[in-house]
Each structure stands twice: as structure tokens, then as C-alpha cells.
Amino acid sequence: MKYQITIGLLIICLFSTSCSKEFLNKTDPTRIGTELFFKDQVQVDQAVNGVYGQLQRITNISYIFKEMMSDNTTFDLNPLDRGGAAGWEAFEFSTVNSGNGEISNLWNLYYSVMYNVNNTLGKLPNSEITDESKKQTEGELKFLRALLYFDLVRYWGDVVVVTKTLETPNEAFAQLRVPQAQVYTQIESDLKDAIASMPAKQPAAKLGRATKGSAISLLGEVYLTQKKYTEAVSTLNGILPLGYSLMPSYADVFDPNKKNNVESVFEIQYQGGNDLGEQSNFMYIFAPRLSGAAITGYASVVPSGRNIPTNDMIAAYEAGDLRKDVSLKTSYTATNGTVVPIPYVTKYKHAHTIAGRTDDNWPVIRYADVLLMLAEAINEATGPTAEAFNYLNRVRMRAGLLPLSGLDQTAFRTAVLQERRVELAFENHRWFDLKRTKTGAELVAFMNAHGAREKANPTVSRGGVAFNAQDYIYSENEVLLPIPAPQILINDKLTQNQGY
Template identity: 45%
Template sequence: MMKFTNLHKLCATLLVAAMLTGCKKDFLNQVPEANLTNTNFWKTESDLKQGVVGAYSSLRGMGTFSYWLFGEMRSDNTTFQYNAPQRGQENREQVDQFLATSANTLIQDFWRESYTAIFRCNDVLDHVEAIAASDAAKKQAVGETKFLRAFYYFNLVRQFGGVPLRLEVTKTPTDAPSKGRATADQVYAQIVADLNDAVTNLPDASAYGAADKGRASKGSAHALLGKVYMTQRRFPEALVALRRVTGYGLMPTYSSVFSIQNKNNMESVFEIQYYVSGGTNLSSNFMYQFAPFNSGTIVTQDPGTNLTYTSGWNTPTADLIASYEAGDQRKDVSLAEGFTAPTGFVAVPYVKKYNQGFVQPGQTNVNFPVIRYADVMLMMAECLNEAGFVAGGEAFQLLNEVRRRAGLAPKTSGNPVAGLNVSSQEAFRAAIEQERKIELAFENHRWYDLVRTGRAVEVMNAHGQREVSKAPAQFPAGAYAVTPNKLLLPIPQREVILDNLSQNPQ
């Protein structure tokens, strides 16, 4: 996604233009802003750029909530800090405990925001050819919006299964009803088609100037395509796509990946951009949501922001904490097992990875990684292993390069240390799962990895039993009773009624 320096300039320019227009004698002849339509808006290259920015902008809102709620907190990596005095957020807890119903407002929000984003992509694609813009600008706009549309649909299909395919702009009320739910295969076919078009139209990341770092690139599209193919268990095709993600590399240390000074670094294939500057609020707030609600200002170091019921979420679980090997440098970067209050140590874990300071009270500049090159390397290793186990082969090299940066010893076939011995295809699958769990913790991959590998029901039921055993009275009946049907979210009841959609069995 684009670095928001340009977006700030664009917003400021629009504001100044509006003010100047109001001072001119012919202001009565201006088209009222409330009356802007597709007919009088989509005219210039500036309009095209604004449309593309709109397609990106949906990422920010979903990135600060929906993506981690449904992609990480549903997994065994994180849970929530139980807030006994404040019981107004049960809808979040229900997602974590597999008790969410079709009436859950957060599921409705995720659905609505995703389709709003898709509409914005469709609006650009519907008008791009008629705009007076250079061919290069049009080509890039097509590439970016098709990448984004694929990304939005990828999240929908992984969470709901088959969903309505809306590929055209809704222009009249009669266009509003969908054709019903497409099959999951049909949705994936559209995602693949969009990503192949994106690959054709997007430039390499290196072609972007400093002000545009973070936009979707050819590498972003290849990487997402590889992830899509892996989700479909099309490993040979996934490997071809992932090998085409070139020009990237691992940062020298794990901590440097997430430093606020290194946004859009050499390891970043795609990340959601957040920015605070000059009163413009395009900020993130992860450290506030993930800090323990009873930590005051100790964790955030922000005296101007009081933590409330909106804090204490995406809390690292005991399962995850126990998964770290001794000496793994990623642990201290990623999480803390508690905080020290004036009364002593409080053992409430929290995510540290996004705790990089604030710019203004409640506002941070911290981006959220969507795909990193470490993720690409581990996906390639998995694809190679699925093609056939090779002791000491390329898959081991990729796995151990990621481990080496974390300060860990390599895993090898026949290693005399039991924890480092990987001597079969199945053992390598387990090693990859473990490495992805730790390397990509709190980056919204764990839930999707469990589902695509067929491990979600087994892992989440075992995890749930351990969670409930700690404080049985805090858990409603049926919590963590995970069945295959529970792996998909229910379709929001509002959509079932208004769009006549079939419901997912629960």
C-alpha cells in the first residue's frame, strides 16, 4: 500500500481547493460536493489516483480490528484478558470461543466493510479506460485494484466459504441483489484471475519512488498468488509463484523488521500503511488494543490515553508462550509475559511486536505486515516438502535460514538432539507449522494455517480444553466445542434475509 505522504498531500490539496473555490465569484456555478457522481468525477488522472487510494483505504479500518480478530484471535496463539467489571464486549469473546452466531455485529461489520472495499475496486475498474490518463497510470491502477480485490475476496472465502461474486459496480437498486453465493472454487478462480492480471500490470517494488513505497507490486501479487494456491493445496503452482517473489530478503535481526524506522523494508512484501502527521489521522492503535486493560500507562507509556474495555485483546496464550524454544530471540520482540506495576509483577501477557511508541495520544505510525519474505521462504519450504522429503535439501536451507536469524540451531535429518531431528516428510510438516507459528505470531496467519492444513479442529479443541480448565466459571457452555462446521463463520443474518443467501451450517 502507498506511503501516506502522497495521500496527505492529496487530501490537503483537495481541502485547499475547496476553500479557494468558495472564495471565487463563480462559486455558485460549482457542482455541489454532495452531487458528485460517477459521471462528473471520473475524468482526470487525479480522479483515478483518488479512486485507487479509496480502494486501499479500507485496509486501514479492517487492519486495526477485523483482520486480527478473525485471523489470529480465533487461533491458539491468542485469546483475551477476561474483564470481569466490564462485560460489554461479549461479541468479541464469542468469536474467540467459537460461539459467534449470525447475529454477531462484528461478523456483519467484516462482511460489509469487505464488500465496501470490493465496490471501490470495481468502481476504479469500471471507469479506468474512460479517464484521460496515461497508459502507464491506467495499467498500474488496474494492477493495484485487482490485487486489492483479490485480497478482499481471499479473506472472505477463507472465512465464509463461497460468497457472492460482485465484479461490477452497483448502479441502480435493481443491481443490488447478488446472484447468490458462488462456490468456493468459483471465488478462488476469480482471485487467481485477478492476481494474474495484477502480476501483468504491476511494476516491481524497486520501481516505486520513496513516496510510493508500500504500494502493491509484482512481488506482492506473486506472493499472494502463492498463498492462494497453497490454500487450495496446489503446491507445484504455489512454488512457481513464490519463486517469482524476487528482490526481497530477510532483515538482519527480527527486531529490525518491526522497527518504526524500517517501514516497508527489504523484507516487506506487502503491509498496511498507517501514518500520523500534521493533524492528519491515518493512524494505527494496536499497542492500545493489545495492552492489558489494567496496565495503566506502564505498557503504552502514553500518559494521555486511558485504557478501557477496548484493551486486553489478542492476548498471547500459554500455549504459544510454551512453544518458544530456549534462546529464541523472537520471543522478547513479540510478547511480554506481564508488566511490572508499583505493587509488583502482574502476569498478564501482551503483544509487544507493535509497541513502537506513539506520535499523538492514542495514535501510532506502526504498519501491519500482511506478507513478509520470511513467510514466502517458509511457504516455499513447505511446497518443496510436499513434493517429496529431501534430507538436507533446499527446504531445510530455507527453514534454517529463518531459524538462524532467530538465534536457533538448524534442524537436520538424523540430528542427535531430538528437538532438532527432522527425518521424514511428516516431521518436516510439523517443523514448518512450528516455525510459522512463532515467526509469524500476531500477523494473522495462524488461524488460516491451521485450517488449510486440516489441523484446526484437533488443535483448537485441545487448546480450548486447556483454556477452560484454568477458570471454568468464566466460560459459557459450549465454548471451544470446535467442529468442522465451526471453521466457517456464519453468514450475517441480515445478508441471509436481504440477499436471500443460504446459511453455513453451524
């Protein structure tokens, strides 16, 4: 039997006198065991698709940690229900502690997917698929593992690195956090292997799965995050000949009828309009709490009022920026005709046929993102060259804005970060962009200033609920999340991040 880092009921059963060895050895004749699975191409594809499918659960909650923790979004507070105060609301107000349930859920989701990545990788050598298919499948799985660890190391710093399926509970209990540098070494190794073995394009039957361009782009961002600017430039240049381009219209990028388009480098796949359970529902999560059917079109599903664009975010758009109207609205008209001044995200607002089941994919890497990363890396490596301006201005001009010129390195750095904010708004980039481009002290000062503005002029009315004294008070330790308290109880060899 195989075990994950999070030790659950299976291990309890192993050590319980009520669970006999004979009981554990019994198999269900109607099911294929793991020792018999992974044999042919159909089974291997099913396993890999299952891993991709697990990314939906992570993506469904990522806005809490990557947007609401930043200055981009807040939430529509419910004065009659404070049940979320100790959970997801804490990420908006910077009151997170190690006992937060959202932290535990996030950690468990990542390592659950990691288990299935490693398990499938371990089964590949004995499968009966072609060597070419094995190589490509291994590349995809290593890309996914790198994607997971890249998030983990940016969330928590030092993390547990597991690259094979553990055979015994003792191995799980012996796992330790490793230094960030070691995590990045593993990420880089996986992505280099992925680049060498993945196709530039997937066949129609596998559209939406990762490609060589996905791995190149992610490795470029990994280098950029580590301030390896020369490596970032040379790596990201590798995507230029692969046929990607900007969509003519910014709105088309997010149109469910144009999924996996020429601008898409990697996106999380969803499917609405049926009962298969693969739907997205971002529109409902992001619509104001009391908007009912006014935004979604269906009164039977109550919106959550989360990820509401902040006053700061709304003000970030230049006059004439075509992206603003695609990305957000500053109010909505209720079904009774009243205009309600609560902003909301419209980037994922599209017609759908079943209440609560939208068809929107979630963009992870877009070509516009790659162009802006290239512009940033070139500027940091050599200063703002004509090439760097070209990449930046291609994104701006698609948005209907005039090109920039004549900026020095510092001004160009500011311009790129600003452009990333509005181009990639509500796509889960902002928090990590802030972490990458600011020192710990700078980030604390930046977020405290944002918090002060929110307290003085809340984006959404709080219905008479006063701010807590600790709301929006940031300290440098909060650049990293706390290790979930249950994980330290399970494995007392794990250490806690400083300040928690």
C-alpha cells in the same frame, strides 16, 4: 447511481414517496461527481489511495478473526463488563452465531472496499491517464480485489462474487453465493493480471502500494491453500530475483522508522504523530486492560486487553529464540512497581508522540513468510529437499536457532507450521494456517484440546467469572463463519452455512 451489496438508506430513499426525483437529481456545486472524477492522474491516484486507506478499517479488527479464533491469543476478561460477550468475545470461545454484530461488520467492510475497487476499475477506461498508468493501476486494483476475496472465501466458503459496479437495486438483490472453486478461479485470474502489469518496485511517492512481488506472493499462497503445490513452488520462485531479503534483526522488521523495508512484500500503511486520522493503535488494543500508562506511556487512553498471548503461544518458542522477546512479554510492571503476570504483545509497542496514535504499519506479507511458504510447498510436492531446508533454516538462523536437518516429510511439515507460528505470531496468519494444514475433523480436535487447556489453566485470571458450558466447544461447521443474518434478511436468495 451505483449500488453496493449492502442495501442502505439510499435504496430506502429511492422507494420512499418523500424522496422526489427532483431532489435526487440535484448536485452539490462544491463537489466533483463520480461522472466527472477519475479523469486525470491526480484523481485516479486519490481514488486508489482511498481504497488502500479502507484496508485500515479491516486490519484494525482482523486480529479477532485470525488470531483470537486460534490458539495464539485470548483476552483479559473484565468481570465487571460483559458487554463484549455476544460480540468479539464469541470468537475466542467459539460461540459465534449469525446474529453476531462483528460478523456483519466484517462482511460489510469487505464488500464496501470491493465496491470502490470495482467502481475505480470501471472508470479507468475513460480516464485521461496514460495507457501504461492504466495498466499498472488496474493491476493494483485487481491485486486488492484478490486479497479481499482470498479472505472472504477462507472465512465463509462460498461467497458473493461481484466484479463490476451494479447499476440497479434488482442486480444487488439477485446476487448469489458461488462455489469456492469459482471464487478461487477469480482470485487466480486477478493475480495473474496483476503480476503481468505491476512494477517490481514502486516509486518513492507510491511507496507502500502493492508490487509485482505482492501479487506473486499472494498467488503462491492461493495455490498453497488449494494444495496446488507444484504451482505454488513455481509461482513463489518468481519472487526470489526481485531483491527481497530478511532484515538482519527481527526487531527491525516492525520498527516504524524502517517501514516498507527490504523484507516487506506488502503492509498496511499507517501514520501516527499527527491529526490526519491515519494512525494505528494496536499497542493500546493489545495492552492488558488495567495496565494504564505502564505499557503505552499514556494514562489518558484505556487499553483494551485483547489479543493476549496464550499459555500455548508462550510455550511454543524454543529456548534461545530471539523472536520471543520482540513479540511478547509474559508480565508488565505497573506504575506502582508491582509486577502483574499478564502477558501482552510487544511486536507493535513503539514510542509515539500523541496518546492513542501510534505509527506502526501492519505486515501482511513478509519475505520470511514467502520463504516458509516455499519450504512448505516444496516439501508437499517432493519431500524435504536441501532447498526446502535452506529456506526454513534461513528464517530459524535469523532467530538465533540451530538449523534443522534429517527430517522426513511428516516431521518437516510439523516443523514448518511451528516455524510459521513463532515467526509470524500476531500477524494474522495462525487461523488460516491451521485451516490450510488440517482437515475439519483434525482442526476441531486440535481446538477442543486447546480449549480444554485454557479452561483448566486460563492464561489470564477471570476474576471469579465461570466459563459458560458452551465455551471452547468446537464443531466442524465452525471452520466457516456464518453468513450474517442481516444479509439473508436483505437478500433471501443467500443461503446460510451448515450448522448455523
